[in-house]
Amino acid sequence: MVAGLATPSAARTGTEAAAQTPRTVPALGGWQAERGSYEFGRGTRIVVDQGEGAARRVAATLAEDLKADGKGTVPVVAGPAREGDIVLAVVPGRQKSLKKEGYELRVGEQASITGATEAGAFYGTRTLLQLLAAGDTVPAGHTVENPAYAERGVGVCACYIHISTEWLENLVRDMSYLHLNQLLLELKVKSERHPEANTWGYYTKDEIRRLVALGEKYHVTIIPEINSPGHMDPWIAERPDLQLTDTDGKPQPSRLDVTKPEAFDYYTSLMDEYAQVFKAKAWHMGADEYMLGSDFAKYPHVAEYAKAKYGPDATPQDAFIDFVNRVHAYAEQKGKQLRIWNDGLTGDNTVPVEKGTVVEHWLNVKTKPSEIVRQGYEIMNASYALYLIRGGFHSDTRKLYEEKWDPRSFEGEKLTGAESITGAKISFWPDNGKGETENEVAAGAYLPLRHIAQATWGEPAPDATYEEFAARAQAVGHAPGWRDLTRVPVQDGSYRFEDTKGRMDPVTWRVERTGDGYATLTSPSTGLCAETRSGKITLNTPLEPGSAITQESCSASNTLQRWQLTKAAGGYRLTNAITRMAAHVTSEGKLVQYPADQQTPAVWRLTPERS
Structure with missing residues (x-):
């Protein structure tokens, strides 16, 4: 445990x-x-x-x-x-x-x-x-x-990197057990219309259908997000024709060019494809950090577009809001309500965001929560104080509890009333993908998850001390059906690993359980550990299918050396704890990593070695 x-x-x-x-x-x-x-x-x-x-x-x-x-x-x-x-x-x-x-x-x-x-x-x-x-x-x-707030949620960025469906299923079960009812998933669904975008990190449509069905059964609404027009590189890295290009002629793989009709058509085609598997009556388009690390001055054609459409007083920000509003109209036409992050609402626009859009507030910027409410929008509290970032910032649940934090407490401002506040959620972000394993994230999320459940349903601090609340949280445990993903199915020791298809010579590894419930594989002959580190790196994580699994110097803190052993017919599969790709043996006998839907994972027969 x-x-x-x-x-x-x-x-x-x-x-x-x-x-x-x-x-x-x-x-x-x-x-x-x-x-x-x-x-x-x-x-x-x-x-x-x-x-x-x-x-x-x-x-x-x-x-x-x-x-x-x-x-x-x-x-x-x-x-x-x-x-x-x-x-x-x-x-x-x-x-x-x-x-x-x-x-x-x-x-x-x-x-x-x-x-x-x-x-x-x-x-x-x-x-x-x-x-x-x-x-x-x-x-x-x-x-x-009766719940104090209608929306009691969790946000997970399963973006860029892949989070196992088993982990997500555990989350859905625990959420419902705690009366949480909304799960935002920023993720990539493997696309049939745009196969050029299918870099690893995706989920198959069947995987999402199963997860959505579980959510429906347990009254957890799963809302999908494809962040746009910024953070689009998972989708348009291979589509320079859709990328925003600066005055130096340099395309920006993370930024969709909002002035191009083809860009809007591309994005809405993804919305249509997601509608095949997601049933929520909401669509989250992100709309955050579009100009992160840059500014509109490097893209003068954006201002030209805005002025041509909205007149001489229009600003480049109006072109951004125009894109948001066009997505709003498209979502509404499909029977869905649009949701966006707040930081794009800089106040530099003359064109307002369409009414009916829900604003999720995470960052303290010029346009404050009270102004968003005054303008007639519903607002959700997605405060940065509630973030858990892999290898980075973690929400201080004790501090929040002792302050009696509730969903009226936004970044930069506390509202006196709750009439336009839909609720609040905690958010998980993979900024440093190898910073923590899924099991470590789950352990770190145990109390924050229960705190947000309490703060959005009823009295934010029902116990006199945080220690008493922590004891309450421990007493209720996990939801029925929650799976302990920290179990390693073999004992520590040396084993002869034999590929059941005979594509490579048997190899001996010493298996040792890690504190977070994975295993390291150490070669007794070299003293080196199995690791995946080659190929394209995203969020400090090697996410290129087909990249080699090699032997490297062992390090207890190196999460890329942690492996999940899973029982399979005839033996065991090996999946890297961070990349979530499985070990595969090529016809030439080379050991590489691949998503399971691209190449069949190797099945290993383990035979204990005599000491």
Whole structure:
């Protein structure tokens, strides 16, 4: 188990449980203790109305999760209920008190969950799962819970580098367990229309379909992002015809030329392709850092475009806003709401951003949150204070908790009201791709994830001290079905690695588990470690398919020397912890790395060497 990740606490005694509100994340803000307790046992059933489709869907997921949590097979039946049962109901008439995602929980001889919507009833089951994580006895009581904010989220930049789908699936499960409901994914989906853009870091459409289906099941909306018109190099590095060109005639691979109709057509064709796999009624176009490290003066044709379209007082910034607004119109036509980052709203424009666009505020710039709200836009708090950057800045959760941070606290300004604030999210960025492994990121995210869940659902600091909140967070553990990705399937020791297809001579490696749950492979004969370091480097990460796997001087801090061993038919696969490419053996017997959909990963038969 990675440091910082804990299993649920042991069950408390009945006296201790009755003396306090049961520990959940988010905390139960309206809990009223009552005499007695609820007992989950062999005879427990999940009871729903026979014709209630929404409640039955929630019940089926709950039964599946109870089984995954070691609670056995719990049948879903129609009433009447008896002692020890779990009763689920979706009652649209309760919308006034329970709103869109709220629920009522009553615990006594039975555990009863009522929502006005399917989502509300679902979140009630997540709370019940947390209560049962502490033991089969739950103290009696009653509460009505409603979220403070509609959007309670996480942002992940699976951009440039690839993050395993197993890691993302764990995240979705934990998010729903904590009542978080929105996952922003900046990522590349492998394109059929633009194969020249399919540099590694992508996801196949089938992978995304599976992830989106999991999100739908667990009430996590997955919103895709293709950042534009800046940060477009993953897409247009091989398309100089679409790149913004400066006065020296130098194309800029990261910048889309917003003045070209072909550039807009290219971008919207990607939106159409993403619509094949993403179902969210929202589209995030990024729109940040377009002129990062440069300025519009080096691109005079942008100003000319703006003046030709909007008149002599127009600014180059208007051309940028024009592109945003054209994407807005296209998204709206497709039934989607546009979302953008805030830093492009410099105030240097004469053309306003179209109303209906949601602004996600992460950076303190000239146009403050209060001005964005005054202008009539909804705003989400995506504060830099909530960032976790690989090999860089990590959110100070203790500081935020002790300050009683809530979604009104933006970078540079705190708003007094919350009417136009949709919510808040933490964000994961891979600026230094090899700075940390996925497992290290997961360990570092454990408390920040639970803090944002608390701060967006209810009282930002329900416990008197941060230590008490950390204990609360540890007590609830992980969601049912969460997979421990730190397990290495073989013991430390020396093994003879034999390619099952016989394309290279067997080699002996000493396998040693790393602290974050991967393995290093050291050659006993050379004392060197298996590593991937050659090929094109992006974010300090070698991401070129087909690049060699070599032996290099061993270093405990070198994440590129960490490998994931995965069971496969006939043996094991080897996947680099950072590049997420698998070891492949060429017909010439060379060891290289490739995405699994490009070349079939080698399967290795491991035979322990005698000491």
